[in-house]
Amino acid sequence: MARAELEAAARAVFLGVALGDALGATTEFMTPGEIRARYKLHNKIRGGGWLGVKPGQVTDDTEMSLALARALIAAGGWDLQGIAEQFLAWMRSKPIDIGSTVRKGIVGFMRKGSLEVPYNEWDAGNGAAMRMAPVILQTLGDDDLLRRCALEQARLTHNHPLSDAACVTLGKMVQAAMLGADRFQLHALARELIAACPTFHFNHYKGLASGYIVDTMQTVFHYFFSTASFEECLVGVVNQGGDADTTGAIAGMLAGAFYGIDALPKQWLRKLDRQVREEVETAAVALLKISPWVLRDTPFRELSGDLWEFHQQGCVVAITTNGKVGGNGRNVMARGTARQAAERFPALPQRLGELIRQHGNHVFDLGNGLVSFPVEHTPWEVPDLQLIRQSGRELRALADDRGWQRIIVPRPGCGGGGLSWGEVRPLLETCFDDRFWIIQAPAA
Secondary structure, three states: OOHHHHHHHHHHHHHHHHHHHHHHOOOOOOOHHHHHHHHOOOOOOOOEOOOOEOOOOOOHHHHHHHHHHHHHHHHOOOOHHHHHHHHHHHHHOOOOOOOHHHHHHHHHHHHHOOOOOOOOOOOOEOOOHHHOHHHHHHOOOOHHHHHHHHHHHHOOOOOOHHHHHHHHHHHHHHHHHHOOOOHHHHHHHHHHHHHHOHHHOOOOOOOOOOOEHHHHHHHHHHHHHHOOOHHHHHHHHHOOOOOHHHHHHHHHHHHHHHHOHHHOOHHHHHHOOHHHHHHHHHHHHHHHHOOHHHHOOOOOEEEEOOHHHHHHOOOEEEEEEEOOEOOOOOEOOOOHHHHHHHHHOOOHHHHHHHHHHHHOOOOOEEEOOEEEEEEEOOOOOOOOHHHHHHHHHHHHHHHHHHOOOOEEEEOOOEHHHOEOHHHHHHHHHOOOOOOEEEEEOOOO
């Protein structure tokens, strides 16, 4: 599948969540009869509902999905701690709505640092499944990673086998739909869930659309497999009432992946909150860029581990540096990999300081299997993306000149530097090849 097609599918998945959320917020907690009496057929994004939302406003389904997406994009990959911190920041922002199970899980993280709530028979709600879109996009291309990440994010707030099973199956179905699976292939995945957990059986749909994950998935499956368009599917789901914003969000996720970006109703997109729409579309593409499906084509390798273990194995190691030279002639190596290197090689600050004074803030072969990689001009500045781009090119040229075959590079400007890997990676893709291994170095 062409990259542009995949990006369009990713946007459709995340926009589907927001559209279903905004559409369903109007009919949340209403019965089908009440909806018919008031609207005849609810098929417009009109706002209102028990929360009194504005037309196009989203609720916790989309907001938590965006919080999760921000954590993954900032980390350039999976980061459960970062997700929990984003959820906490979201809760502290006083959102328009937050489920009791979600609140309990986030409060547990706030008080105890817990990244997994204990099993609870009452945790079989839909609050974990509703925020699966970022996980689905970031893990595309690796089934094992999808399963692990789906369960980890779910158990931040919900720890129940039915919630777990729904999250994993939803992930598989949405990813398969993005990659072109037909309706029969998707139905086979739903049947796998039912074979493992018969309670999800939806052949004789009873019309229940509560926050119980079984009711939610039965509603989504029923309308997805019995309708013929994105709009028809979502209208059917939200007119069932109940937990309509969440059933709508999950249905939108799946139907968006299956029908594609061009099937999303233009009148709904126009009504969707502009800021939300922009962030959702940007996040969808950014998440796809850090997925295994896309990264398999990345010219360099990414891994995690101890930078200095690779150094001991004879690899050349780059240390992120700045251009500040003190009055004593020594480069200021106060943090991160630079400080770690200075602790191991005490003469290094003097050596680098002399090179900077003579030649400026550039990449230098420092000896001892070390090479400088400037990311900032002084230790007190934010890392400079243009300087990182320049350093990448200079390191490539130096590696070519020296004939180095394996160069280990920490994520430049990330971590303590404050940049996200998502904004740094594209700079390095243009100059690094398979000799370069990018590592998440341990914190100083």
